[in-house]
Amino acid sequence: MVLVSNDLTHDQRVLKTCQTLQQEGWEVFLLGRKTKESVAGPSQWPHHRFWLPFNAGVGFYTSFQIVLFWKLLWSRYDAIWANDLDTILPAFFMKILRKKPIVYDSHEFFTEAAGLTGRPIQRGVWLTIERFVFPRLKAIITVNDAIADAYQKRYPKGKAGRPLVVRNMPRLTQRPGPSTDVLKKHGIHQNGPLLILQGAFMDKDRGVLQALEAMKISLNWTLLLVGAGEEFEMARRQVDSFKGRLICLDKLPFEELCALTASADVGLSLDVGLHGNYWMSLPNKLFDYIHAEIPVVTSPMPEVKKIVVDWEVGAVIADHAPKSIAAAIEQVLAQPKNEWKVRCQKAKNALHWEAEEEQIRKALTSIGCQSHAL
Numbered sequence: 613m614v615l616v617s618n619d620l621t622h623d624q625r626v627l628k629t630c631q632t633l634q635q636e637g638w639e640v641f642l643l644g645r646k647t648k649e650s651v652a653g654p655s656q657w658p659h660h661r662f663w664l665p666f667n668a669g670v671g672f673y674t675s676f677q678i679v680l681f682w683k684l685l686w687s688r689y690d691a692i693w694a695n696d697l698d699t700i701l702p703a704f705f706m707k708i709l710r711k712k713p714i715v716y717d718s719h720e721f722f723t724e725a726a727g728l729t730g731r732p733i734q735r736g737v738w739l740t741i742e743r744f745v746f747p748r749l750k751a752i753i754t755v756n757d758a759i760a761d762a763y764q765k766r767y768p769k770g771k772a773g774r775p776l777v778v779r780n781m782p783r784l785t786q787r788p789g790p791s792t793d794v795l796k797k798h799g800i801h802q803n804g805p806l807l808i809l810q811g812a813f814m815d816k817d818r819g820v821l822q823a824l825e826a827m828k829i830s831l832n833w834t835l836l837l838v839g840a841g842e843e844f845e846m847a848r849r850q851v852d853s854f855k856g857r858l859i860c861l862d863k864l865p866f867e868e869l870c871a872l873t874a875s876a877d878v879g880l881s882l883d884v885g886l887h888g889n890y891w892m893s894l895p896n897k898l899f900d901y902i903h904a905e906i907p908v909v910t911s912p913m914p915e916v917k918k919i920v921v922d923w924e925v926g927a928v929i930a931d932h933a934p935k936s937i938a939a940a941i942e943q944v945l946a947q948p949k950n951e952w953k954v955r956c957q958k959a960k961n962a963l964h965w966e967a968e969e970e971q972i973r974k975a976l977t978s979i980g981c982q983s984h985a986l
Contacts (some may be wrong), residue, residue, distance in 0.1 A: 613641055613689040613700040614753040619661060620644040620654055624896070625719060625780045626695055626864070627756075630657055633693070635710040637974065643683060645676065677702055691715070691979065694714035697722040697738055704745045704893065708816060708896065713979035715917040716746075721762060724888030726817055746770060751975040754779050757858050757953035772978070775970040781899045784964035788871035795875055800859055802852045804832035805945055808876035808906075810897050812863060814841035817890060819882025819932075821909065827857065833941070836876065838864060873904040880943050884932055894919070901926075903960045909940045923959035926950070 614633075616626055620642055630640045632683040642654065646661035651683050662679045665671040680701035684692070694703040706712045709980045723742055728735040744754070747767045752775040754760050790793075795802065807823070808918075820843035827835050835854075837863045848860040862907055864872070873879065879901030884893035894915040901908045908926035910916045918930050927940040944952070 613643060613684065613692070613694070613972075614681065614688065614693045615703060616642070616695045617698045618643045618644055619647055619649070619650040620659060622626070623695075625717075627654060628715065628965050629693065629972065630654075632671050632972050633846055636973065641689065643680065643688075657711050657723065670852045670949060677866060681705060683708070691976075692789075693717060695719060697742055701741050701747050704748070713751075714749060715751040715753065715979060716749050718752065718759070718763070719780075720755065721759045721889040721892055724886045724892075726815065726890065729887050751978045752776065753971065753975055755780055756892065756894040758894075758915050762888075762892060765780060767935065770878055776975055778798045778847075778968045778971045779894060779899075779963075780896045781963050781965050781968060782903045782960075784960065787903060788867055788874060790875040791871040792875075794868060794871040798859065798861060798872070800834070800836065800872075800875075801856075802834065804834060805834060805877040806834050806838045806840065806875065807880055807941065808873055808899065808901075809871065809882070810837075810873065811839040811844075811879040811895075814839045814844035814847075816842055817884040817886055819880065819884060820844060820847050822884070822932045822934070822937060823880055824858070825934040826941065827854065829934055829938040830942070831857070832833075836857065836872065837861070838869060838872065840934060870900075871902060874906065876904075876906055877907050878926075879904070879908045880931070881908060882932065882937065883911050883913065885906055885913050899960075899963060902963060905953045905956040905960070905962075907944045907947075907956070909936055909937065909944055919963070920957075923963075924955050925950075925959050 616623060633640050636808045640657045642659035644661045646663055647667060651788050664672060664675045666675055681826055684706045686700055691786060692703045692706060692904045693715050694700045696719050697715045700716055707714050713964050723735055747770040750771050754773040754775045756779055757777055760775045760777050809823055810819055823835060825849060827833055834857045836859045837844055840863055844929060851858050851860060881895050890920050891913055902925055908920060909930055910920055912928050920926050920928050927943045927962060930936045
């Protein structure tokens with residue numbers, strides 16, 4: 613049983629994990645939630661999505677825990693794959709009540725996320741859950757070395773030891789290349805360099821505000837934002853003031869997003885590392901840009917900087933001042949596109965999901981799974 617708190621539609625990490633589990637011979641069943649904005653769920657696997665009376669806050673998390681616990685209590689399965697801290701408590705109860713093994717896949721350093729900063733009661737609740745469950749789990753996965761090290765430091769005596777690392781990289785598959793048709797479809801006219809910043813959740817400190825400020829320095833750039841979130845909506849309200857140089861698109865199907873990304877000149881990843889979770893993050897979009905074979909301009913967070921510097925696939929900003937961001941963009945644009953393309957091709961041949969899958973097999977082995985219904 614694979615558990616998520618989202619609607620199963622745009623979570624590429626979960627879908628890739630399910631593909632790997634299926635390749636290993638497992639039967640996969642997904643549990644998530646359904647909202648008014650939800651489109652059809654994944655067709656590859658059987659799934660169930662809950663309607664909840666709340667979409668956010670205490671009401672959502674409380675109701676989600678209850679319905680998830682009830683579904684797990686009365687369903688048939690051999691093991692649980694719990695994604696993120698907001699699914700782990702019902703899963704752990706099944707470990708106690710029904711002796712079901714668990715793999716916990718932590719997509720972020722949950723208790724240090726921006727949404728919990730300055731909210732001691734909410735953070736305290738999640739930290740209590742984590743402290744209760746985490747040390748008792750035998751198999752834990754997370755998304756990069758920095759977060760794995762942080763968890764090991766926090767729980768040095770945990771049964772799982774240092775969490776296994778599965779970076780959220782794309783599969784090494786043929787992707788759509790640059791497409792003038794896709795650009796025209798969305799009214800994008802390239803009169804100058806096209807920058808792209810994508811993200812399912814462009815909330816506070818995700819770099820949208822900083823990108824807009826940098827856009828005011830050079831009047832020949834066009835910025836394409838694709839996603840959703842608080843800062844995304846803030847940017848949408850400013851579209852008219854940029855006179856055609858700012859385009860905001862809601863979340864797109866994966867193939868269409870790939871074509872747009874490959875059609876851009878530079879990919880931006882400008883998260884502000886004000887929170888522990890952001891500082892240790894390794895954003896998915898970084899690898900999406902690399903696999904689209906376009907150079908990147910990124911924040912100087914350690915995990916991100918290491919990829920960019922080691923593989924020479926772009927520039928790292930000195931700080932988040934508009935002039936620093938603009939200087940990094942100009943530095944990238946000054947080099948021939950083909951040079952970036954060659955470097956990105958070399959990087960993507962090493963940085964892909966298939967190179968990470970062995971850690972998933974190790975996680976399954978560590979919980980001693982013998983049957984194949986997950």
